[in-house]
Amino acid sequence: SSELTQDPAVSVALGQTVRITCQGDSLRSYYASWYQQKPGQAPVLVIYGKNNRPSGIPDRFSGSSSGNTASLTITGAQAEDEADYYCNSRDSSGNHLGVFGGGTKLTVL
Amino acid sequence: EVQLVESGGGLVKPGGSLRLSCAASGFTFSSYSMNWVRQAPGKGLEWVSSISSSSSYIYYADSVKGRFTISRDNAKNSLYLQMNSLRAEDTAVYYCARYQQYCSSTSCNGDAFDIWGQGTMVTVSS
Numbered sequence: 001s002s003e004l005t006q007d008p009a010v011s012v013a014l015g016q017t018v019r020i021t022c023q024g025d026s027l028r029s030y031y032a033s034w035y036q037q038k039p040g041q042a043p044v045l046v047i048y049g050k051n052n053r054p055s056g057i058p059d060r061f062s063g064s065s066s067g068n069t070a071s072l073t074i075t076g077a078q079a080e081d082e083a084d085y086y087c088n089s090r091d092s093s094g095n096h097l098g099v100f101g102g103g104t105k106l107t108v109l
Numbered sequence: 110e111v112q113l114v115e116s117g118g119g120l121v122k123p124g125g126s127l128r129l130s131c132a133a134s135g136f137t138f139s140s141y142s143m144n145w146v147r148q149a150p151g152k153g154l155e156w157v158s159s160i161s162s163s164s165s166y167i168y169y170a171d172s173v174k175g176r177f178t179i180s181r182d183n184a185k186n187s188l189y190l191q192m193n194s195l196r197a198e199d200t201a202v203y204y205c206a207r208y209q210q211y212c213s214s215t216s217c218n219g220d221a222f223d224i225w226g227q228g229t230m231v232t233v234s235s
Contacts, residue, residue, distance in 0.1 A: 031219035037154075043222075049218035052218060054223060097156065097221070098170065
C-alpha cells in the first residue's frame with residue numbers, strides 16, 4: 001500500500017482562487033483523480049488524468065501535478081464549492097486505485 | 110441514465126455477516142471493473158475491494174482481506190460484497206463505484222471512479 005497526504009482544512013474567500021494539494025510517492029508514477037463530496041451525498045469525480053474534467057464539471061476546476069504532489073485548483077470559488085475533497089491514486093503495486101487521501105474540508109468564506 | 114444502486118445494509122452484531130448488492134443500469138456492466146469504497150461516520154473514503162470485468166482479477170484492502178468477498182454477476186448487472194466476521198470498525202457507508210480508464214488508441218490519460226452509487230449504511234453493534 002502507499003499513502004496520500006492532504007491538508008485537513010482549507011478556506012477561501014468567495015470568488016478567490018484556492019489550491020488543494022495531495023502528496024504521495026505514487027504520484028511520481030500515476031495520475032491523481034479528485035472527488036468532491038458534500039454532506040450526505042456520494043462523492044463526485046471532478047478531475048482525472050493530467051487535467052481533465054468529466055462532463056458537467058465547471059471549468060473553474062483544474063488539476064496539475066509536479067513530482068510527488070498533485071493539486072486541485074478552484075479559480076473563482078463559489079459558495080457551492082464548499083465540500084470535502086479527496087485525492088485518489090494507484091497503490092504501490094499499481095494494480096488498482098487503492099489509495100485515498102485523508103480529505104480536505106474546503107470552506108468558502 | 111447511468112446508475113448504481115446499493116442495497117443490503119443494516120444493523121448486524123459483531124461476528125455476523127451481511128451481503129451487499131449493487132445494481133447497475135444504463136451502461137454495459139460487463140465491460141467495467143467495479144469497486145467497493147466505504148466511509149466510516151465522520152471519516153474519509155477507504156477503498157475496500159475491486160473486481161475486473163470478467164472476475165479474473167480481485168483485490169482487497171488489508172483491513173478486510175480474508176473476511177470480505179467481492180463478486181459479480183454480469184448476466185444480472187450486479188456487484189456483490191459478502192461481509193463475514195464483521196467488526197465494529199466495519200461500520201460505514203458502503204459505496205459501489207465504477208472504474209473507468211481513459212485511453213485512446215495510442216495512450217492513456219489516467220483512471221478514476223467515475224460513477225458512484227448513493228451508498229448503503231452498515232452498522233456493526235451489539
